Amino acid sequence: MNHFQVYANGELIVEGWNQRYAKQILIYLVMNPSVTREQLCDDLWGDVAAGKARHNLRMYLTHLRKLIKNDEYNFLRLDKDHIYLSGNIECDLTAFIKLLDETWIKQDSIHKQQLCTQLFEQLHKNSLRTLSDDWILSLCNKWEEKLFTLSQFMSEVCLESEELTKAIEYMEWTVHFQPDNEEMLKRIGDLYLSYSKLERCNELSN
Numbered sequence: 001m002n003h004f005q006v007y008a009n010g011e012l013i014v015e016g017w018n019q020r021y022a023k024q025i026l027i028y029l030v031m032n033p034s035v036t037r038e039q040l041c042d043d044l045w046g047d048v049a050a051g052k053a054r055h056n057l058r059m060y061l062t063h064l065r066k067l068i069k070n071d072e073y074n075f076l077r078l079d080k081d082h083i084y085l086s087g088n089i090e091c092d093l094t095a096f097i098k099l100l101d102e103t104w105i106k107q108d109s110i111h112k113q114q115l116c117t118q119l120f121e122q123l124h125k126n127s128l129r130t131l132s133d134d135w136i137l138s139l140c141n142k143w144e145e146k147l148f149t150l151s152q153f154m155s156e157v158c159l160e161s162e163e164l165t166k167a168i169e170y171m172e173w174t175v176h177f178q179p180d181n182e183e184m185l186k187r188i189g190d191l192y193l194s195y196s197k198l199e200r201c202n203e204l205s206n
Contacts, residue, residue, distance in 0.1 A: 020063040033085040043135040148177040
């Protein structure tokens with residue numbers, strides 16, 4: 001979610017990811033473990049002629065298979081039309097999205113708050129910002145829209161329980177996801193003002 005790293009059977013694979021679209025293809029396959037060659041080409045190289053894209057893909061997959069030691073681990077399976085990612089595949093992004101979807105549909109407020117806490121503990125300011133391909137940007141926008149709504153929800157919850165500092169932290173996330181949202185900017189300004197007043201009151205009382 002914050003930077004790109006790949007381990008195969010516990011071994012960090014460092015080199016080769018910036019060659020022959022290895023990084024882009026692996027990210028795509030982690031998010032789409034079973035896909036047709038045609039769909040992958042359309043999503044990653046939609047502006048390239050279909051025949052040339054399929055030809056290039058064969059070379060790219062050969063490179064990727066060597067990188068992830070496919071002869072040994074058999075993570076990548078191919079046939080004439082399809083590409084499959086198999087085995088015990090773990091990814092922090094897919095785990096996070098699963099938790100996000102679970103949190104989004106949760107109706108019970110207490111449980112929703114608990115899941116939100118887990119979500120935002122995993123987030124950093126550069127989370128999701130390393131994903132730049134067109135096919136995933138639309139997904140990132142949807143994820144951030146949900147996170148924007150959930151951060152508002154948590155800020156309001158914290159305000160109700162008079163946890164002003166936490167309310168500000170969650171409101172900062174809303175501004176992070178929508179920096180041009182004037183309503184959120186006003187809200188966080190009001191929260192900072194309330195915090196300043198509270199600090200002055202505490203100083204006077206001491």
